Amino acid sequence: MSDVASTSPSTSPSSSASFHKADGIDSSRRTWIAITCGVGAVGGAAVAVPFVSTFAPSERARAAGAAVRVDISALQPGEKLTVEWRGKPVWIIRRTPEQLAALAKHDAQLADPKSERKPSELTPEYARNAHRSIKPELFVGVGICTHLGCSPGDKFTPGPQASLPDDWAGGFLCACHGSTFDMAGRVFKNKPAPDNLEVPPHMYVADNVLLIGEDKKA
Numbered sequence: 001m002s003d004v005a006s007t008s009p010s011t012s013p014s015s016s017a018s019f020h021k022a023d024g025i026d027s028s029r030r031t032w033i034a035i036t037c038g039v040g041a042v043g044g045a046a047v048a049v050p051f052v053s054t055f056a057p058s059e060r061a062r063a064a065g066a067a068v069r070v071d072i073s074a075l076q077p078g079e080k081l082t083v084e085w086r087g088k089p090v091w092i093i094r095r096t097p098e099q100l101a102a103l104a105k106h107d108a109q110l111a112d113p114k115s116e117r118k119p120s121e122l123t124p125e126y127a128r129n130a131h132r133s134i135k136p137e138l139f140v141g142v143g144i145c146t147h148l149g150c151s152p153g154d155k156f157t158p159g160p161q162a163s164l165p166d167d168w169a170g171g172f173l174c175a176c177h178g179s180t181f182d183m184a185g186r187v188f189k190n191k192p193a194p195d196n197l198e199v200p201p202h203m204y205v206a207d208n209v210l211l212i213g214e215d216k217k218a
């Protein structure tokens with residue numbers, strides 16, 4: 001059983017306000033993708049009928065931690081889609097070749113370049129690699145700063161700009177207290193945020209369909 005979760009577009013690149021609701025694709029192109037949510041354990045129609053009133057409102061299931069199924073087929077290089085899982089914003093970013101290449105160049109500036117800290121909480125085994133993801137180009141991460149919980153803003157454009165170093169390669173800025181993260185959600189050294197952004201459990205159930213919240217095939 002599945003239904004379509006509602007999302008609403010962000011009207012500007014994410015600022016570092018505390019997270020309240022998923023904000024959708026944060027890119028200049030602002031493409032929107034419908035999200036199909038479902039609980040893998042829900043059986044066929046014959047089983048679901050007696051409980052239809054229980055299962056119908058997916059809000060309750062999502063709040064309880066149900067996995068979220070996401071079609072990413074329309075996500076273009078350089079774009080970011082935000083979905084809500086367990087009340088948290090989860091970012092899905094299709095990184096460009098340039099953004100991927102930049103990841104290898106600044107390990108020395110990162111607090112935990114190999115994602116070795118709190119691995120069971122922050123980085124599943126399948127994301128403990130140079131790009132912190134299952135597929136190199138697709139990053140999936142929880143958009144909540146590991147300092148005090150603000151949602152970092154997109155700073156994908158490389159180069160000198162306010163509040164960022166001149167050699168900025170693209171990533172995220174948490175304007176609450178100035179923490180910076182690269183395009184793999186890895187935190188830079190000497191910032192208030194102690195850790196990299198969390199990579200949630202996830203898996204691909206088809207080439208362009210992600211399941212956020214589950215990472216084991218039944």
Ligand code: FES
Pocket residue numbers: 145146147148149150174175176177178179192193
């Ligand atoms: S909450 Fe992000 S730097 Fe403080």
